[in-house]
Amino acid sequence: MKQPGEFELIERLCRDLPYGRRTLLGPGDDCAVLAPTRRPQLFTIDSMVEGVHFELAWLSPEQLGERALAVNLSDIAAMGGSPRSCVVNLGIRKGLGAAFFDRLYRGLGRAARAAGVDVVGGNITRSAQLTLTVALLGEVAGQVLRRDTARSGDEIFVTGTLGDSALGWRIMAGEIEARGAARKYLVDRFVAPQARLGAGRKLARMRPAPAAIDISDGLLADLGHIMERSRVGAEVDLAAIPYSRHYLAVAGDRADLALSGGEDYELLFCLRPGHSAPVLSRRLGVAVHRVGRIVERRHGLRLRRGDGRLVPASGMLGWDQLGVDP
Amino acid sequence: MKQPGEFELIERLCRDLPYGRRTLLGPGDDCAVLAPTRRPQLFTIDSMVEGVHFELAWLSPEQLGERALAVNLSDIAAMGGSPRSCVVNLGIRKGLGAAFFDRLYRGLGRAARAAGVDVVGGNITRSAQLTLTVALLGEVAGQVLRRDTARSGDEIFVTGTLGDSALGWRIMAGEIEARGAARKYLVDRFVAPQARLGAGRKLARMRPAPAAIDISDGLLADLGHIMERSRVGAEVDLAAIPYSRHYLAVAGDRADLALSGGEDYELLFCLRPGHSAPVLSRRLGVAVHRVGRIVERRHGLRLRRGDGRLVPASGMLGWDQLGVDP
Numbered sequence: 061m062k063q064p065g066e067f068e069l070i071e072r073l074c075r076d077l078p079y080g081r082r083t084l085l086g087p088g089d090d091c092a093v094l095a096p097t098r099r100p101q102l103f104t105i106d107s108m109v110e111g112v113h114f115e116l117a118w119l120s121p122e123q124l125g126e127r128a129l130a131v132n133l134s135d136i137a138a139m140g141g142s143p144r145s146c147v148v149n150l151g152i153r154k155g156l157g158a159a160f161f162d163r164l165y166r167g168l169g170r171a172a173r174a175a176g177v178d179v180v181g182g183n184i185t186r187s188a189q190l191t192l193t194v195a196l197l198g199e200v201a202g203q204v205l206r207r208d209t210a211r212s213g214d215e216i217f218v219t220g221t222l223g224d225s226a227l228g229w230r231i232m233a234g235e236i237e238a239r240g241a242a243r244k245y246l247v248d249r250f251v252a253p254q255a256r257l258g259a260g261r262k263l264a265r266m267r268p269a270p271a272a273i274d275i276s277d278g279l280l281a282d283l284g285h286i287m288e289r290s291r292v293g294a295e296v297d298l299a300a301i302p303y304s305r306h307y308l309a310v311a312g313d314r315a316d317l318a319l320s321g322g323e324d325y326e327l328l329f330c331l332r333p334g335h336s337a338p339v340l341s342r343r344l345g346v347a348v349h350r351v352g353r354i355v356e357r358r359h360g361l362r363l364r365r366g367d368g369r370l371v372p373a374s375g376m377l378g379w380d381q382l383g384v385d386p
Numbered sequence: 387m388k389q390p391g392e393f394e395l396i397e398r399l400c401r402d403l404p405y406g407r408r409t410l411l412g413p414g415d416d417c418a419v420l421a422p423t424r425r426p427q428l429f430t431i432d433s434m435v436e437g438v439h440f441e442l443a444w445l446s447p448e449q450l451g452e453r454a455l456a457v458n459l460s461d462i463a464a465m466g467g468s469p470r471s472c473v474v475n476l477g478i479r480k481g482l483g484a485a486f487f488d489r490l491y492r493g494l495g496r497a498a499r500a501a502g503v504d505v506v507g508g509n510i511t512r513s514a515q516l517t518l519t520v521a522l523l524g525e526v527a528g529q530v531l532r533r534d535t536a537r538s539g540d541e542i543f544v545t546g547t548l549g550d551s552a553l554g555w556r557i558m559a560g561e562i563e564a565r566g567a568a569r570k571y572l573v574d575r576f577v578a579p580q581a582r583l584g585a586g587r588k589l590a591r592m593r594p595a596p597a598a599i600d601i602s603d604g605l606l607a608d609l610g611h612i613m614e615r616s617r618v619g620a621e622v623d624l625a626a627i628p629y630s631r632h633y634l635a636v637a638g639d640r641a642d643l644a645l646s647g648g649e650d651y652e653l654l655f656c657l658r659p660g661h662s663a664p665v666l667s668r669r670l671g672v673a674v675h676r677v678g679r680i681v682e683r684r685h686g687l688r689l690r691r692g693d694g695r696l697v698p699a700s701g702m703l704g705w706d707q708l709g710v711d712p
Binding site: 084085088089090091092093094095096097098099100101102103104105106107108109111112113134135136138139141145147148149151180181182183185186187188189191193195197198200204205206207208272273274289 | 411424429519521
């Protein structure tokens with residue numbers, strides 16, 4: 061149900077998009093046609109809504125296009141796969157002109173090229189809020205990283221540092237002050253998250269395949285998803301949470317954004333004991349820290365404080381509980 | 387970026403969804419995992435937005451779920467394929483409870499089962515308007531029905547009758563009055579469109595493969611897409627447009643809704659001359675009417691009036707020009 065104006069816009073936006081041999085028919089027909097695949101496929105969908113997930117003042121149109129793809133790439137990374145093709149649904153509101161969407165698609169196309177993704181189709185509808193929904197197909201070479209394979213005794217690792225993006229959000233929202241390099245770094249972590257595709261693929265080559273998830277809802281909430289699906293409990297060592305120096309400079313010892321802020325797009329994964337974080341960091345090509353361990357389900361989720369005491373994490377599972385309204 | 391409440395809702399909604407052998411891992415992880423495919427795949431996305439495409443007073447939640455899938459199925463039908471797997475993004479607003487979404491997913495699940503589609507994943511975000519976005523994968527057995535293969539001399543056919551859905555819309559919106567069986571029939575045509583999957587697959591077996599499109603924007607607008615992609619012109623015979631008896635009873639000889647109303651989800655296709663509509667109707671299992679022919683591009687789009695005169699169709703290409711705000 062497109063109006064002619066909408067049809068012409070999507071035709072134009074799709075005109076310069078790159079696509080390769082695996083796309084037999086690109087944008088412009090009722091469906092795209094993709095070549096058959098020999099490998100299992102990954103399929104995911106995610107959406108960014110203006111006023112809920114972002115404000116236009118915070119990102120350029122190009123960055124918005126890149127980010128809409130990045131949050132989907134992160135889901136492919138968390139399964140250990142490689143992204144291949146996507147279709148995009150734009151909900152467009154009044155007040156945004158064709159030049160805006162040209163720039164948005166320039167960013168989307170750039171991010172797609174960098175990730176080896178063909179943008180094979182799209183649709184435009186009117187909406188009260190600008191909305192970008194991307195459905196992404198990927199492939200896996202062998203094993204997949206699942207949420208339901210963590211076992212008691214596993215050690216829990218995360219890539220990168222946590223809380224930067226949630227802090228960057230609050231800086232842009234004017235809730236927290238920051239300047240100079242710290243501000244730029246933290247805001248960038250929100251604006252331009254980097255999906256850990258390479259690390260995910262390397263994790264998928266390990267035996268047994270690690271349980272894994274991407275940290276989009278916050279460390280504790282996403283660990284909660286692993287716990288629920290794997291029917292296990294977990295302990296998180298608060299002293300081991302990896303912070304960036306800019307996070308520490310701006311937020312001090314405030315742990316909530318790193319635990320529950322969301323939007324990190326780092327990977328959390330669980331390995332049988334005995335792996336060293338420095339060795340893993342070299343192997344995965346990204347800094348890795350051990351942040352806790354999987355325990356039996358009856359223990360639920362507990363946090364180990366600086367004094368060594370274990371306390372239940374109940375009430376710290378996500379934005380809702382923090383009274384945060386992102 | 388889901389809040390915990392949203393995560394729990396999507397987990398619950400997906401719990402009872404059917405999926406079969408081609409889905410290696412269903413909802414609940416970062417991505418679904420699908421078995422490799424031997425055949426070319428179709429990939430499409432479409433969205434329904436409250437206040438733009440529908441009002442909640444018009445459909446039950448179950449019908450809404452069914453319809454969100456149906457409009458995507460129609461894109462697969464227009465390529466001559468079979469639908470296989472979908473992921474769903476729900477934009478949810480305040481004021482709609484879990485019972486509403488349970489019912490919506492019951493309708494979606496029912497439609498998916500009927501069409502042989504696995505609902506393999508989903509995502510929920512907050513939004514100002516209820517929004518249902520479905521990305522659908524399908525398969526093709528051989529040829530695909532494209533928009534860019536119409537040739538001068540081809541005859542243009544459509545399945546079913548046109549304008550019923552647009553008329554049903556206006557009845558629900560209170561713009562046009564209708565009662566009894568006519569009202570029910572016309573409203574149903576909007577509420578519960580039937581994708582022409584069987585007819586599409588049969589068309590894909592014909593040699594050469596017909597050019598085809600589904601009529602979602604209106605006969606003239608969608609024929610315009612064929613013309614643009616195939617670089618041809620077309621003539622539409624106004625006297626040959628197929629109307630339902632209920633359309634005629636309520637709208638009389640008003641042709642605009644049948645030409646440009648949109649939401650028909652019938653198929654338009656183009657064949658080399660010599661095919662008989664009655665024979666095609668039997669073969670495709672749905673009533674088929676010849677409505678015009680493809681001509682050279684320089685003629686553009688023309689309408690043949692009852693008196694035999696050809697008039698340019700400019701200014702009748704879609705909702706915009708009709709001053710209709712659906």
